[in-house]
Amino acid sequence: MEKDLLLVQMDCKTDVDDIHTAAALYTLMSQPDFQGVNYLPVAGTYGVQEGLYVSPNELLDVAFGKKWADADADRAKALKEVMKKAKKALNSGGDIWIAEAGQSDFSALLIQEIQKTMSQIKPSERIHVVQHSNWNEKVTSEEALAFVKATADYHKIPDGNAVGNGSPGFRTPGYTQWQTQLSDPKQLEVWQLAVKIGLEYNGVEGRYNNEAVAENGLDFSDLSEVCYILGLEEIKDTEEFFGRFAK
Known part of the structure; x- marks a missing residue:
């Protein structure tokens, strides 16, 4: 925790689940045990999938201020921002942990940049990529996925x-208990906004229709990778997550 960098890379296309994942990440990072984690959310790390983007900007601004990178607006600029933090972590002896809440295309760019500018670093030893979804692998460009897996x-x-x-299983139709479980005003604001954005964009204009969200539930399934990285794999489901971490 003192040296490593956690990157939470969200494609935000075309499923709204990453909106809920961002809110869940804020909840988790607000816990005293994890306030020392050096982390950076990165939005717009999509691969070759078609469909419209679900802008997380308003939510990420509320939850994380300016401490996130926007690979949708400017991928090259986002890569520079991530590289700055990655270099600092690697030079201090830390590792990079990437939660792939989306595809591996951006990870491939990052690893290539590290290879080019920090040739002494062995990505197979210092860069850890965690993926949970067959779909995310399927809509990563073949070259990028093969490169990341091999490197x-x-x-x-x-x-x-x-x-x-x-x-942990974090896709739960009809889960509304969070409304009474959250008493912290900031956490409540973040989740209210996440649910609002999710319902606003879910299945709209050809976007993926997330049935759990459509049924007034939650889907922050991509947080499972962050839980793996932080040693929280024993969490069963959404109910246990809020039971443990809701303020």
């Missing part, structure tokens, strides 16, 4: 959309 320390964990498979 980095790549971990494929059970899918966070299901309960009881070894990963």
Whole structure:
């Protein structure tokens, strides 16, 4: 925790689940045990999938201020921002942990940049990529996925959309208990905004229709990778997550 860097890379296309994932990340990073984590959310790290973007900008601004990178607006600029933090971590002896809440295309660019500018670094030892979704792998460009798997320390964990498979299951239709479980005004504001944006964009103009969200539930399944990285794989589901971390 003192040296490593956690990157939470969200494609935000075309499923609204990353909006809920960002809110869940804020909840987790607000816990005393994790306030020392050096982390950076990165939005717009999509691969070759078609469909419209779901802008997370308003939510990320509320939750994280200016401490996030926008690869949708300017991928080259976002890569520079991430590289600045990555270099600092690697030079201090830390590792890079990438939660792939989306595809591996941006990770490939980052690893290539590290290889080019920090040739002494061995990505297979210092860059750890965690993926949970067959779909995310499918819509990563073939070249990028093959490169990341061959170059980095790549971990494929059970899918966070299901309960009881070894990963937390964070896709829960009809889950509205968060409204009474959250008393902290900032956390409540973040989740209210996330749910509002999710319902506003879910299935609209050809975007993916997330049935859990459509049924007034939550889907922050991509947080399963962050839980793996932080040693929280024992969390069962959405109810346990809020039971443990809601303020």
